Amino acid sequence: MPAATDKRPSPEELLRRVQAEERLAGRGRLKVFLGYASRCGKSFRMLDEGRRRKERGEDVVVGALQSPCAPDLSSLLRKLEVVPTIKARHDGREYELLDTAAIFRRHPQVCLVDELAYDNPPGSRNPKRWQDVDNILRQGISVITAINLQHIEEHQDAVERITGKRVSQTVPEHFLRSAQEIVLVDAALDDMMKRAGAREPVDVRRLSELRELALLLAADVIDGQLNNYLQANGLEQRWGTHERILVCITPRSNGEAMLLSGRRNADRFHGDLLVCYVRQSGLDAKDQQTLQANLDLARELDAEVSTLEGPDAIAAIVKFAQEQRVTQIFVGHSAPNPWQELFRRSPVDRIIQAAENIDVRIFPHPSAP
Amino acid sequence: MIGSADTPPGRLKVFLGYAAGVGKTYQMLDEAQELRRKGIDVVIGYFEPHGRQDTIAQTESLELVPRKILEYRGSKFEEMDVDAIIARHPAVCLVDEFAHTNVPGSPRLKRWEDVQVLLHAGIDVFTTMNVQHLESLNDEVWRIIGVRVRETIPDWVVDAADEVVLVDLTPQALQNRLGRGVVYSTDKAKKAMENFFTETNLTALREMALRHAAHEVEGRLSDLKTPVPAPTTLVPPPGTPARKERILLCLTGRPSTAMLIRRGKRVADYLEADCLAVHVERRPANGARAQALEKHMTFARNLHIDARVLVGRDVAKTIVDFARSQNVSQIFLGRPGNLRWWKIGDSVVERVVRLARDREITIVAERRR
Numbered sequence: 001m002p003a004a005t006d007k008r009p010s011p012e013e014l015l016r017r018v019q020a021e022e023r024l025a026g027r028g029r030l031k032v033f034l035g036y037a038s039r040c041g042k043s044f045r046m047l048d049e050g051r052r053r054k055e056r057g058e059d060v061v062v063g064a065l066q067s068p069c070a071p072d073l074s075s076l077l078r079k080l081e082v083v084p085t086i087k088a089r090h091d092g093r094e095y096e097l098l099d100t101a102a103i104f105r106r107h108p109q110v111c112l113v114d115e116l117a118y119d120n121p122p123g124s125r126n127p128k129r130w131q132d133v134d135n136i137l138r139q140g141i142s143v144i145t146a147i148n149l150q151h152i153e154e155h156q157d158a159v160e161r162i163t164g165k166r167v168s169q170t171v172p173e174h175f176l177r178s179a180q181e182i183v184l185v186d187a188a189l190d191d192m193m194k195r196a197g198a199r200e201p202v203d204v205r206r207l208s209e210l211r212e213l214a215l216l217l218a219a220d221v222i223d224g225q226l227n228n229y230l231q232a233n234g235l236e237q238r239w240g241t242h243e244r245i246l247v248c249i250t251p252r253s254n255g256e257a258m259l260l261s262g263r264r265n266a267d268r269f270h271g272d273l274l275v276c277y278v279r280q281s282g283l284d285a286k287d288q289q290t291l292q293a294n295l296d297l298a299r300e301l302d303a304e305v306s307t308l309e310g311p312d313a314i315a316a317i318v319k320f321a322q323e324q325r326v327t328q329i330f331v332g333h334s335a336p337n338p339w340q341e342l343f344r345r346s347p348v349d350r351i352i353q354a355a356e357n358i359d360v361r362i363f364p365h366p367s368a369p
Numbered sequence: 370m371i372g373s374a375d376t377p378p379g380r381l382k383v384f385l386g387y388a389a390g391v392g393k394t395y396q397m398l399d400e401a402q403e404l405r406r407k408g409i410d411v412v413i414g415y416f417e418p419h420g421r422q423d424t425i426a427q428t429e430s431l432e433l434v435p436r437k438i439l440e441y442r443g444s445k446f447e448e449m450d451v452d453a454i455i456a457r458h459p460a461v462c463l464v465d466e467f468a469h470t471n472v473p474g475s476p477r478l479k480r481w482e483d484v485q486v487l488l489h490a491g492i493d494v495f496t497t498m499n500v501q502h503l504e505s506l507n508d509e510v511w512r513i514i515g516v517r518v519r520e521t522i523p524d525w526v527v528d529a530a531d532e533v534v535l536v537d538l539t540p541q542a543l544q545n546r547l548g549r550g551v552v553y554s555t556d557k558a559k560k561a562m563e564n565f566f567t568e569t570n571l572t573a574l575r576e577m578a579l580r581h582a583a584h585e586v587e588g589r590l591s592d593l594k595t596p597v598p599a600p601t602t603l604v605p606p607p608g609t610p611a612r613k614e615r616i617l618l619c620l621t622g623r624p625s626t627a628m629l630i631r632r633g634k635r636v637a638d639y640l641e642a643d644c645l646a647v648h649v650e651r652r653p654a655n656g657a658r659a660q661a662l663e664k665h666m667t668f669a670r671n672l673h674i675d676a677r678v679l680v681g682r683d684v685a686k687t688i689v690d691f692a693r694s695q696n697v698s699q700i701f702l703g704r705p706g707n708l709r710w711w712k713i714g715d716s717v718v719e720r721v722v723r724l725a726r727d728r729e730i731t732i733v734a735e736r737r738r
Binding site: 031180181182183184185186187188189190191204205208209211212215216218219222223225226229230241242261265268269270328333348349352355356357358359360361362363364365 | 382400534538541568572576641699705730731734737
């Protein structure tokens, strides 16, 4: 693949990989169907995949299903073997636990587990169902499971902003990211409304926001997988599929406007915001203060801030941008200096010349009319 | 009367995937079957079987409107028969391969234009496409996977769809399907797998599809929101919605202008900005130069960009004056070619950068592999 260049891994890196592979050896594969709301079709996709695998000769069982079972699932379920869950009562609430001991004894190739985010009753060996799933994977049994975005631990704040609610039953994102495969289960909004029927009002806006979050989460997980794959194969990816914006701060540029715009642009593109400045000696107190204020703002805006060194500031910025797979560089207009411009290119012109493959956005100088 | 201006337009639903074989057509047919069972009048306007047995099985008992046979250079070609579909006037029409280019001599150049006619006649349309067929992603796709996709769809066509549903499948599952000969006959599959269906290519395309699906959801969300208020200060405090941006693309006759148009329009779409384009010439163009320019102007207009030609002795000054008169907030220029040291400050780009110190200017890089 010409977009990637060869990069030889170091011996330590190779050792780390071998150890990681050894840990993984003998572990079952995890596949997750990620949805954005109930009734978007995750459980159906999960069971349908189980059915198809069984038809192709794999040994598949169902370890847990959501109850009551939706009518469109029951015909699929009839084609599959079920390891019954253990029913339990605690504080007047009914629970259904994965019967891990029975699953280990039965030892299928693949176990289907619905509702990955499920809290086991107090006193269970594992408080969370995903920990049971982890144990099943350790036994060399592959698991296919389903979860909604709302139940990913790290997204609780975002979900609460949208729905006004937090859920107690959550799964940490690292477990999701440990999956070999993740599939996004999308559904059109009008279909969601039809499925909801007259039973409950559907908040189109809320559903859309959750849907967007789920799509972006899946994209991020996949981006991570792509980078892992490239690294594992000694390939270095030069160009990502998403926007990475680098704002270059100097004491004299209109840092605040550039940073705010950088944040807004990164958000609009669902990309990343990076900020850099090249260390300079001999700054006066006022410049030092402005620089510090801009760097504080950058951190406040949740940017990745880097300090660069080098005799040639332009070369340092461009090199950093290439390494970081930046797609847009934001720079400030240089202060007008007609005398200098007669003899040499301005820093802005030099960045434009040097930054191949990267867009350069130039911001007005504070002194501009 | 059919197709009159009083008929409310049909609804468009797009099944978006990232490669052949991810299951777009299957899912479209699956939903059509569900509609048929509910007694809704569904027909197939165009279907590409590709010899895939489980997909072909899904067409059972769906009515197929016969294709039209056209002759071109002594060979027979089959295209969707738009007139016959309108005469039949079903509630919903299925149209596979949205990005298809019709054979010369067809009433319209592109299948998506045929679909516009069906929608205008009040027929709902379900259609399928891959993310790499989006015009705005053409350069990114080429840069990442090395394939220049020829059959493209302007983004506004997809943005105007009522629903865009992502059809997701993991690259591993897709490669298994290819290996089993489900997608193509096995010889062809082997070649496809080696050339295009590599894990990195598929993962990158899949990530693009997820991000684009999120973008489509967000676009529909912001339609629900109230318009953005006008600003009162130059730098609004964080969190306030920014003033609507206006982006001006400066076209030239150079081939890289197509890249500039795609990139500029994509940025404008993500920022929800207005998009204008201008070409300035010293004297009216003729011959090959006029032709190249006309091609770019048509391309820009097809993407719904307001494009015009201005005549001015001083190109840079004419651009900047026009930008000021049109309240443009950001000017997009192509990266200058090889600059010569004895012509410092002489290129149009350098001069625009100097003249428009009060505007944001983006220099668009030429995407290279």
